[in-house]
Amino acid sequence: MTEYYLAVDIGASSGRHILGHMEQGRMVMEEMHRFYNGLTVKDGEACWDLEQLFEEIKTGLKKCREAGKIPVSMGIDTWAVDFVLLDDTDKVLGNAVGYRDKRTEGTDRLVYEVLPEQELYGRTGIQKQIFNTIYQLMAVKKKHPECLEKASAMLLVPDYFQFLLTGRKASEYTNATTTQLVSPKTKDWDFELIEMLGYPRRIFQPVVKPGTVLGNFTEEIQREVGFDCQVILPATHDTGSAVLAVPSNEDKTLYISSGTWSLMGVERKEADCSEKSRGLNFTNEGGYDYRFRYLKNIMGLWMIQSLKKELQDAYSFAGLCEMASGETISSLVDCNDSRFLAPESMIKAVQEYCEDTGQQIPKTPGQLACVIYRSLAQCYGKTVREIEEMTGVHYKKLHVVGGGANAGYLNRLTAASTGKTVLAGPTEATAIGNLMVQMMAKGVLADLKAARQCVYDSFEMKIYEP
Numbered sequence: 001m002t003e004y005y006l007a008v009d010i011g012a013s014s015g016r017h018i019l020g021h022m023e024q025g026r027m028v029m030e031e032m033h034r035f036y037n038g039l040t041v042k043d044g045e046a047c048w049d050l051e052q053l054f055e056e057i058k059t060g061l062k063k064c065r066e067a068g069k070i071p072v073s074m075g076i077d078t079w080a081v082d083f084v085l086l087d088d089t090d091k092v093l094g095n096a097v098g099y100r101d102k103r104t105e106g107t108d109r110l111v112y113e114v115l116p117e118q119e120l121y122g123r124t125g126i127q128k129q130i131f132n133t134i135y136q137l138m139a140v141k142k143k144h145p146e147c148l149e150k151a152s153a154m155l156l157v158p159d160y161f162q163f164l165l166t167g168r169k170a171s172e173y174t175n176a177t178t179t180q181l182v183s184p185k186t187k188d189w190d191f192e193l194i195e196m197l198g199y200p201r202r203i204f205q206p207v208v209k210p211g212t213v214l215g216n217f218t219e220e221i222q223r224e225v226g227f228d229c230q231v232i233l234p235a236t237h238d239t240g241s242a243v244l245a246v247p248s249n250e251d252k253t254l255y256i257s258s259g260t261w262s263l264m265g266v267e268r269k270e271a272d273c274s275e276k277s278r279g280l281n282f283t284n285e286g287g288y289d290y291r292f293r294y295l296k297n298i299m300g301l302w303m304i305q306s307l308k309k310e311l312q313d314a315y316s317f318a319g320l321c322e323m324a325s326g327e328t329i330s331s332l333v334d335c336n337d338s339r340f341l342a343p344e345s346m347i348k349a350v351q352e353y354c355e356d357t358g359q360q361i362p363k364t365p366g367q368l369a370c371v372i373y374r375s376l377a378q379c380y381g382k383t384v385r386e387i388e389e390m391t392g393v394h395y396k397k398l399h400v401v402g403g404g405a406n407a408g409y410l411n412r413l414t415a416a417s418t419g420k421t422v423l424a425g426p427t428e429a430t431a432i433g434n435l436m437v438q439m440m441a442k443g444v445l446a447d448l449k450a451a452r453q454c455v456y457d458s459f460e461m462k463i464y465e466p
């Protein structure tokens, strides 16, 4: 009988339930449910609708039952850094504020009053992003101290959903590292740092590795969805899952996990917490098997997503990409400029940047998309050179995984700007990486090497030469 495994992969713009099984040594995937995700404003704060997302999670589970494809196990991954605080009756305290909200403005200074930025990087290895959990908790401490006082637990978003399914609280390691409160040496919470910052120690749950069996569904969930299954923690940070599925067993592999963000980097055995690395704003995110993802967060296709939304979804992603490829405008923006993180209008933000820098102002949808794609590609080129400088390795190929691997024009630009052969795909890398960890935990895939070989054998890649 076929054994199914279920990955629930929720990105910042969409979520999906993907069932996976093995057939003659290959992984076969089937999409069971897909749903929208995005931020909505509540009490003046940009929030995730976690209740709605949990409903979608259960809807997808019911669809598996209806199809007669009940998974042996399941696991959830989402974007990183965001969390909920729970009181001692497990009720959520305050809003589920999203990382693009402005509440963290100025909280970096408050953190650095406790510990200088250089020291913080030296002990966590995590890139400064104003939305990291460390700064978000400082915002809560400043604006809603009563929430921190009442809190008995902090759970990152996938940990929270998995708690709702099983009744068990834990902090999955790969996602926990994005809080900037975990030590790359001990792979555990840095309680000294946590206490210095005045965050209550009691709210931090035990850190557990991907592959941990969290437990079975509660009786209530079993009754509602109509079956029971094990919850096995994947790399719950979606980037952690996506990078697992980069189809290469070569020691020196360069990748971009391309979705809402473009996460460009390499895998390393040790974290580089040096001043030089901090200066270039590289991060050392915790990965499967205690590998580190040495990478840079680049603003990514969020810019295209925002453009598409602002144009009232009049064009598809494929359409925008195609239109952009026919344009000749040469204006470029610095994608990592903070003005692009959460602008009221992405169109205006791009146009103003071009105006401020004396470049041609893009006007049409095609021109706007062209400027964004070209700017992303330029940023990839610069980042590759920095990675090569930091690692002392010359890379020949660049793997692009995630939804952005569909963007043919961007892939062509990327090959040109980096000088690397671009291998695009798989596009559902995050779900695949999620499934890989469950299958490794169950012994269906022997180890990471075998699992990556299986991805290579199972999914197509498109090749773009520089």
Ligand SMILES: Nc1ncnc2c1ncn2[C@@H]1O[C@H](COP(=O)(O)OP(=O)(O)OP(=O)(O)O)[C@@H](O)[C@H]1O
Pocket (backbone or CB within 6 Å): 010, 011, 012, 013, 014, 015, 079, 238, 258, 259, 260, 261, 301, 302, 304, 305, 317, 318, 319, 321, 402, 403, 404, 405, 406, 407, 408, 430
């Ligand atoms: N056919 C296509 N042509 C061009 N671009 C595409 C196409 N399909 C998807 N994309 C790009 O991929 C992006 C979606 O990627 P993906 O589905 O991995 O994101 P996500 O899961 O919602 O978010 P996250 O990266 O946070 O996980 C879109 O924003 C779009 O820019």
Ligand SMILES: C[C@H](O)[C@H](O)[C@@H](O)C(=O)CO
Pocket (backbone or CB within 6 Å): 011, 012, 078, 079, 080, 081, 099, 237, 238, 239, 259, 260, 261, 263, 297
């Ligand atoms: C904030 C983002 O969630 C995070 O940095 C990124 O790695 C991600 O999760 C992309 O989906």
